[in-house]
Amino acid sequence: MARPKAHEWRTELDDLMRGIAGAFLFGAPFLYTMEVWWKGNFTSPPRMMLILCIAYLSLVLLNIKGGFRAQQPRSYAQILAESAEGLAIALFAAALSLTLIGILRFEIGVDAILGKVITLCLPFAIGVGIANNILLKTNGDDADSTSKRDGSEGSIVDHHWHKRAWRSTLSDAGAALLGAIIVGASIAPTDEIPMIASSLSPVRLLLIMASSLLLSYIIVFAANFGGQRRRRSQPGFFQGPISETLASYLISLAISLLMLWLFQVIRIGDPVNQWISYMIVLGLPSTIGGAAGRLAM
Amino acid sequence: MTEQPIRNRAEWISLGISLTLLAGVVGTVISLWLQPSLKPAEFTVKRGQVRTSNNQYYLPVTIQNEGDATATQVTVEGTLETANTEETATTTFDFVPARSDAESVLIFSQEPAAAIVRVVSYQEP
Numbered sequence: 001m002a003r004p005k006a007h008e009w010r011t012e013l014d015d016l017m018r019g020i021a022g023a024f025l026f027g028a029p030f031l032y033t034m035e036v037w038w039k040g041n042f043t044s045p046p047r048m049m050l051i052l053c054i055a056y057l058s059l060v061l062l063n064i065k066g067g068f069r070a071q072q073p074r075s076y077a078q079i080l081a082e083s084a085e086g087l088a089i090a091l092f093a094a095a096l097s098l099t100l101i102g103i104l105r106f107e108i109g110v111d112a113i114l115g116k117v118i119t120l121c122l123p124f125a126i127g128v129g130i131a132n133n134i135l136l137k138t139n140g141d142d143a144d145s146t147s148k149r150d151g152s153e154g155s156i157v158d159h160h161w162h163k164r165a166w167r168s169t170l171s172d173a174g175a176a177l178l179g180a181i182i183v184g185a186s187i188a189p190t191d192e193i194p195m196i197a198s199s200l201s202p203v204r205l206l207l208i209m210a211s212s213l214l215l216s217y218i219i220v221f222a223a224n225f226g227g228q229r230r231r232r233s234q235p236g237f238f239q240g241p242i243s244e245t246l247a248s249y250l251i252s253l254a255i256s257l258l259m260l261w262l263f264q265v266i267r268i269g270d271p272v273n274q275w276i277s278y279m280i281v282l283g284l285p286s287t288i289g290g291a292a293g294r295l296a297m
Numbered sequence: 298m299t300e301q302p303i304r305n306r307a308e309w310i311s312l313g314i315s316l317t318l319l320a321g322v323v324g325t326v327i328s329l330w331l332q333p334s335l336k337p338a339e340f341t342v343k344r345g346q347v348r349t350s351n352n353q354y355y356l357p358v359t360i361q362n363e364g365d366a367t368a369t370q371v372t373v374e375g376t377l378e379t380a381n382t383e384e385t386a387t388t389t390f391d392f393v394p395a396r397s398d399a400e401s402v403l404i405f406s407q408e409p410a411a412a413i414v415r416v417v418s419y420q421e422p
Binding site (some may be wrong): 005008009011012016041042045046048049052081084085087088089091092107108109110111112114117118 | 305306307308310311312314315316318319322323325326327329330367392394395396397398422
C-alpha cells in the first residue's frame, strides 16, 4: 500500500490489457469459426457449466507459471483470484468480439447468447492464461535493452541513424507482413468471411476497423509487453506507437485483400463494397497476426 | 503465505467486477438449468408490409418461436390461391432459438393479401 495510487492503477490496467491481448492472440482463429458459433446454439446448461469449470481449471494450472499479471511469484489465494479474473476477461472479450462481428444479437435468445459466449471463452481463457508467456519479457531483458540503448545513444547516433532507421523499419514491416500472411491465409478461404461481412452495416465496419487498430496497439504497446521498451527506442517509421499501429494495419489490410483475391473469395468485377467489407472483416485477425509477428521480432 | 492475496485497491476493484460478472453468467446458466425446456418449439407468424418491385410482391414474414426448445431447418410456406392458379413460396431458417424471432421475405407474382403463411416443418437439434 506504500506505492503511489496512480502507479497501482497503471499496473492494474497494464495487467488487464495484457490479459485481453493474450485472449485475442490465441483466440482470434476460434472467433472466426462458424462451428464455434453453431455449437453454441445447442449447448445445454450442464455442458456450459462444464466448459466454465474446464476454463477455470486450465487458468489455475496456467497461472501457476504464466497468467496475465506481471508480478510474480504469487500465493495460492492470488492464483485462485487471478484465475477468476482471467475467466471474467475471457467471457468479456468473447462477448464483445462476437457482438462486434454481428454474431451475438439480442433477438437470438439468452440460451444461444450464453452458449456462444461460453463456448468461445474456453480458447480465450487459455489465451489469458498464457498471456505472460507470450507477451511479457523478464526484468533482465529490460535492463539489458536499457543499457544497450544508453550506450548507442552516446556519440555516433546521427551518423548511423538513417541506416538503422531503414533497417528497423523494414524488419518491423516484414514481421507485420509475415504475421498477417500466416493468419490471413488460414482464414481467407473459409466461408466465415462472407458470412460475417454480409450482415454488417457500414457503422459496424468502422467499429471493426477501430477495434483492429486498438487491439493492435494494445498488443504491441499499451501493456508493457515483450521488447516494448527496446522497440520504443528504435528509430524508423515504426518507432512511434501510433504510426506503427497505422502502418501495420495498412499492411494487414493489403495482405487481407491479396489473400482474399488469391483464394478467389473476391474477384475483379465484384462490387466495391463487397471488396471493402471482406477486407475489413479479414483485416481484424490479420492485424492480430501482424501484431504477434512484430512481438516475435 | 506472508504476502497479502490482493495487493491494492485497484486489484480489489477488478476482482470485484470479475466476480460480479462471473456470478451473473453462472447464475444465468444455473437458472436455465433449473428451468429445463419443457415446452417444445411453437411458432407464430406475423406479416409485414408488402412492397412491389418489377411486378413481384415481396411479403416480409416474421416468425416467432414461443417454445422453450430450439428448432432447426424451420420451413415456412406461403400459398396463394387465385381463381385459376395456385402459387407457393417457401423459405427455410437454419435455426430459430427458443423465444426468439427470425425474419424472411416471401415473393409472389400476385397480390399476396389472401396468401396463407404457415410453418410447415422443423427439425429438433
